[in-house]
Amino acid sequence: MTAPHPALAATDPELAALVGAEERLQAETLRLIPSENYVSRAVLEASGTVLQNKYSEGYPGRRYYEGQQNIDRIETLAVERAKALFGVDHANVQPYSGSPANLAVYLAFARPGDTVMGMALPMGGHLTHGWGVSATGTWFHGVQYGVRQDTGLIDFDQVRELALKERPKVIFCGGTALPRTIDFAAFGEIAREAGAVLVADVAHIAGLIAGGAHPSPVPHVDVVSTTTHKTLRGPRGAMLMSREEHAKALDKAVFPGLQGGPHNQTTAAVAVALHEAAQPSFRHYAHAVVANAKALAEALLARGFDLVSGGTDNHLILMDLTPKEVPGKIAAKALDRAGIVVNYNTVPYDPRKPFDPSGIRIGTPSLTSRGLGTEHMAQVAAWIDRGVAAAGAGDEDALLTVRAEVAELMAAFPAPGLPV
Incomplete structure (x- = not known):
């Protein structure tokens, strides 16, 4: 049998052996971590192309490097596929991962010391939703809501009370350990009443949303932040999507605000994953997951x-x-x-x-x-x-x-x- 990674095996047999061990581990075990998945061979191939060789600071048509004819088309393809799949006005596919994507949201809409609001980490939220040990809880004044002890469901009375009392600049909804449908409409009403920018962090459920197995936040929120792996079955990357009015602020926050050149090989793999997610078979998969x-x-x-x-x-x-x-x-x-x-x-x-x-x-x-x-x-x-x-x-x-x-x-x- 031919080695699956012949060049790697010849150059660095020690690392090749470790990759092979991981492949066997993923093949033989029952993987139940909800943030993990298997990407297709097409996504894997796109992740390992010669796009790895390119620097592409800026955005399509507005680069700081020449030789971007193909890169611009690849990134535009990913953007247009994201917009079509999720029904949004604007998409940025350059964030390196979920946490940097959320940091870009703060950079776009808040200043150090401003009040921000999200679900408490022990209740199922994410570190980047203003939790104390995170930079977001250090640079901003984070206030947290939780779930009811008797039901385990989000306490919307508490959410509204906190939002009206604290008047946060940004409210995050979504998390890492929420087993129930997120009521985006309820969050939207509270955010409008409090005058806050509402961000749906759908990193865990993006694939379910794309496949019609979870309600979409798009009609109710200002910004959607998501990773591109997990249920979406893409590479380890992230996207920010928004209404057109927030496009400029978000793009500026991602680049030059937080990062330099995008990882073009990841952008290409994101485009492949979004293409796969637009197929009827993906809809079947999303409903089967639930x-x-x-x-x-x-x-x-x-x-x-x-x-x-x-x-x-x-x-x-x-x-x-x-x-x-x-x-x-x-x-x-x-x-x-x-x-x-x-x-x-x-x-x-x-x-x-x-x-x-x-x-x-x-x-x-x-x-x-x-x-x-x-x-x-x-x-x-x-x-x-x-x-x-x-x-x-x-x-x-x-x-x-x-x-x-x-x-x-x-x-x-x-x-x-x-x-x-």
Whole structure:
């Protein structure tokens, strides 16, 4: 069998071996981290082209370097595809990743010391939504809203009260551990009343929105920020989309405000991913992600797991393992040894510390991309149940047994883009 990366293997066999090991790991394990996915071979190929060789500071038609004839067409293609897919006036595909994209939002609409508002990190928000340990919480006055303790749902009474009291310049909606549909219309009404710029951070659910499996924020918000990986199944990059009135401010914030030349190979891969997301098959995939998550949630509830908000409307499930008497970190590491890749995560009102929390976070994008369906979710729940029980009992043999069973099923569902 020919080596999948012959030039790399010849030049740097040590690194080639590590890449090969990662390929086998992704092929053999059940990847349940909700922010991860498998990109297509086409996206992988675009990411590794000679576009890597180009510097392209500026925007199409307004570059600081010559020789941009092809690069301008590639970036324009990505922009036009983003605008068509998400129904927006303006799109910027240059941000390097999600956090820099959010920093550009602050640069466009706020000044150091201004008040900004977002969901608290322990409640399911993101670091860049004004949380204290982030630059956004250091440079700006961050105020945070949360979820109701009794329902696990966003407390819109609290959101409105905070917004009218604090009058933030920017309000972020969206997060990293929200298992329910985001009510963008409700956020829009509050932001208008408070006179704030409303930003929907849809990094986790962009693919679901593109595929019609989650409501779009576009009619209700000023700016949409998103990564291009996760459910969108593109490369590790980001986009900012907005109404036309905010286009100039956002473009100026991205370049020259925060970064220099865009990563053209990533731009090309984003264009490919957006093309794939416009196909009917992607719509089927997006709805299958949600169907699988709901089926998995029901199977976990039947096994006595405590799910934040009682279930899910999207791709993500947040589980509080307190009733199982196994901390999230111990459970996550044990499941990893069982071939089930998750991440430990705080749950709302968690009494434990963030690096040793009560919960784990799981999702269905990756397994859906491999072709697993609702009929497999009871088995996935059973493996999770056995893995958590083995973690509590310190039963390594049970974990190895699960790992072998997982590998057998994964072999029947080859992962997109992988050579193994």
